[in-house]
Amino acid sequence: MNSSTTHADPLSPGTHTYIVAGLVQRYHVHGRGPVCVAHSGGPGIFWDYMRMPALEEHLTMVYIEPIGTAKDNHLPSHPHGYTRERYSSLLRELITRLGVPKAHLLGHSHGAFVAAYHALYCSEQLAGVVLYEGAPVTGPEHGAEAGRMVEAFAAKHAHHPGLPGVLAAFGAMSGICNDEQAEAVAKGVLPSYFADFWGNEERYGPLRGAIRATYISGLEEDLVPDTVDDRAALKDLRVPALVIVGRHDVICGVRWGLELAELIPDSRLLILENSGHLGHVEEPELFADAVRRFVAETAVPQDGAVEDSTGQAPR
Known part of the structure; x- marks a missing residue:
């Protein structure tokens, strides 16, 4: 090169x-x-x-x-x-x-x-x-396992007011087509990426706010x-x-x-x-x-x- x-x-x-x-x-x-x-x-x-x-x-x-x-x-x-x-x-x-x-x-x-x-x-x-x-x-195999784990996360946090937003972000993943959507989804799903985000939101919240993302298709x-x-x-x-x-x-x-x-x-x-x-x-x-x-x-x-x-x- x-x-x-x-x-x-x-x-x-x-x-x-x-x-x-x-x-x-x-x-x-x-x-x-x-x-x-x-x-x-x-x-x-x-x-x-x-x-x-x-x-x-x-x-x-x-x-x-x-x-x-x-x-x-x-x-x-x-x-x-x-x-x-x-x-x-x-x-x-x-x-x-x-x-x-x-x-x-x-x-x-x-x-x-x-x-x-x-x-x-x-x-x-x-x-x-x-x-x-x-x-x-x-x-498909990897996606199915991730889906199973997200369902388990949802069941564990069924009554938390932040859960609908996380699930909505996962649902929006397949429709991402620009940078703004990519960053919104990355921030939206982030609570599920921690063992206990909502129990430690003061500690982890700044990272969620600082996440930046660009849309890359994976193709x-x-x-x-x-x-x-x-x-x-x-x-x-x-x-x-x-x-x-x-x-x-x-x-x-x-x-x-x-x-x-x-x-x-x-x-x-x-x-x-x-x-x-x-x-x-x-x-x-x-x-x-x-x-x-x-x-x-x-x-x-x-x-x-x-x-x-x-x-x-x-x-």
Whole structure:
């Protein structure tokens, strides 16, 4: 890819911008320690909900800003054409320019599908992959399971005055056709993405208000759905993997976390018992400790030793 950058140090703190294949690509660097690239979900949700201060204390977190979310990085085919293959090609460019022998890659929700693809087809770039609230498949089977989980959420909160709004937002998903609708739906469904949003609304409410979204269709350029079925391929994945799932996740729940862990050889599984779809917000210390330990234990040896983020060899 032909690309250019205005930053001499690709891992200096702050926002970095470069041009790749005619597109503006941004990423944001926070923290210090081993490098972990984070890919947010959606597609179309702005990256900043992914900020993980507890991880930034131990790792250099590189938050990629997925193309399609900002006005200056839309594909000519927008809102179509944002496939896993395309996102992976941009991850390849980013990790190459970071200048590290191998990086860790953490993908959340749709970003976990992208991370799985990158681990399968660009494994040489990765020391490890964190599949956070992902699944091995999309399509009718995944949709049916999500529907079952949303019904369970509705039954649990049947008398809450906020429930009709959440269900209306889910009902509006299939009709999204612009940015305003995408953002309204993202904010509307968000209470169901937490284990107990309404019991902690003072804590979680600001995140709901800050969510930003762009409409991305999920279709390829030729309007064919960009569907996923990684079940066969994941059995041969050789990149160390950590699977993280919240017990109360309605979108990519425990069923899928268990299946990913069973499919991927020698993978690790963390079930966050008091989280929904956003465990890095709901149980940040437990989440961060698991990721930090995984990174420390799978880091590529340098200078003859593998060290964790405190400077000590892992025990």
